[in-house]
Amino acid sequence: MCKRGEKIRVVGVSRGNEYSPNHVDNDAAILRLAAEALERMGCEVTIYPEKEFVAQNIEGEFIFDMARDRATIERLKELEDGGALVVNSAYGIDNCVRQQMTELLVANEVPHPRSFIISTDEKFTPSVFPCWIKRGNSHAMVKEDVVYVECREEAEVVMADFRKRNIPVAVVNEHLVGDLVKFYGVQGTDFFYTFYPTEQSHSKFGLEAINGATRGFPFDVKQLQAYANKAAEVLNVPVYGGDCVVSATGEIRIIDFNDWPSFARCREEAGPEIAKCIYNRIIHKLEK
Known part of the structure; x- marks a missing residue:
């Protein structure tokens, strides 16, 4: 699928284990699936652990990453500033730090708790x-x-x-009263997945139990997807996940938003969609 008669070289950067609480294997799996899908498209993919990526001063025109370490993020910013395509952007990763995320979501009127x-x-x-x-x-x-x-x-x-x-x-x-709903999405694709974490035992820290039993309040999934894609645009993270609370009346408010989560419940479906998002951005850059 790659153009110009030769393979496009793509660099992947994995997330350090210390930044994957209770999700080390899940985070590694989704990055691998995205890389394998890119290879099926004809790309040549090399993955580096994030500390090794910095220590070896790796460069690349096209990079996808799950970085969290400060040194890695700063290195990715340097490469972005020099013209590299980075998905998710290091600037977007910084936007998902709690303070910045809250300020940006509120300023851009993405439904959010007080x-x-x-x-x-x-x-x-x-x-x-x-x-x-x-x-x-x-x-x-x-x-x-x-x-x-x-x-x-x-x-x-x-x-x-x-x-x-x-x-x-x-x-x-x-604290919002209602059903806690988790979602995963990939901007620029139709992929969007939602589930109730309290029912499917998907948790980093077990905090979901505070919301209590799921009541199954009806809500508009397309509306949630629209809110989530707006948040992804505002924060500059096309590969994303998050949490929202749905009230008894169906009101949706996003309470958390993450750059490139584990996609643990749906990674087999998500991996190729993430690759498609990355590949389309690569082709767009090449055709400029």
């Missing part, structure tokens, strides 16, 4: 109990980075823990 961004050096002032207090300066890496609280005293305990761990900023989201 949210506050506060310094951990300050007293906890939002009056939105129950709520979630989330690490603001990175993706969640341990269970303690995302905490459900029901009162100010519990909130202050979390803030003290964040200070102790040198986390400078917290994002506070009001």
Whole structure:
């Protein structure tokens, strides 16, 4: 399928194990499936662990990645600034850090819970109990980075823990009552997959149980897909996943959005669609 009579060389960058809590094998599997699909399209794919990618100063015109390490992200930014195509963009990965994500989704009117961004050096002032207090300066890496609280005293305990761990900023989201729905998508394709994580035991930290049993509130999947694709556009992450809460009236609000998740429930279907997204962007760049 590749043009110009020779294979297009594509570099893949895998996610460091420390950034895949309880999902090391799943993250490796989806990257491999995307790479295999690109190879079937006629591309030549070489995958590097993200630390090795930086240490060896790897270059490439076309790169796909699940990077999370700061040094890797900065290296990818350098390559992007020099003209490389990177999916997902390193700038997009940074946009999915909790504080930036919240600010961008709210500013672009993507349906979202009422949210506050506060310094951990300050007293906890939002009056939105129950709520979630989330690490603001990175993706969640341990269970303690995302905490459900029901009162100010519990909130202050979390803030003290964040200070102790040198986390400078917290994002506070009001707790939404309703069904928790997880979704995966690939921008520029028809692929979109939803499921109830509490029913299918798909969890990083087991926090989904707080929402309780799924009631099966009806909702418009196409509307959720439209919201998700808008978020993907705003955040610049065409390969994405996330979580939303559906109320009893069918209102949808996105509570989390992630760059290139594991696609664990649907990776066999997702891998070729991710490859298609990457391949189409490569061809578009070549034809410019």
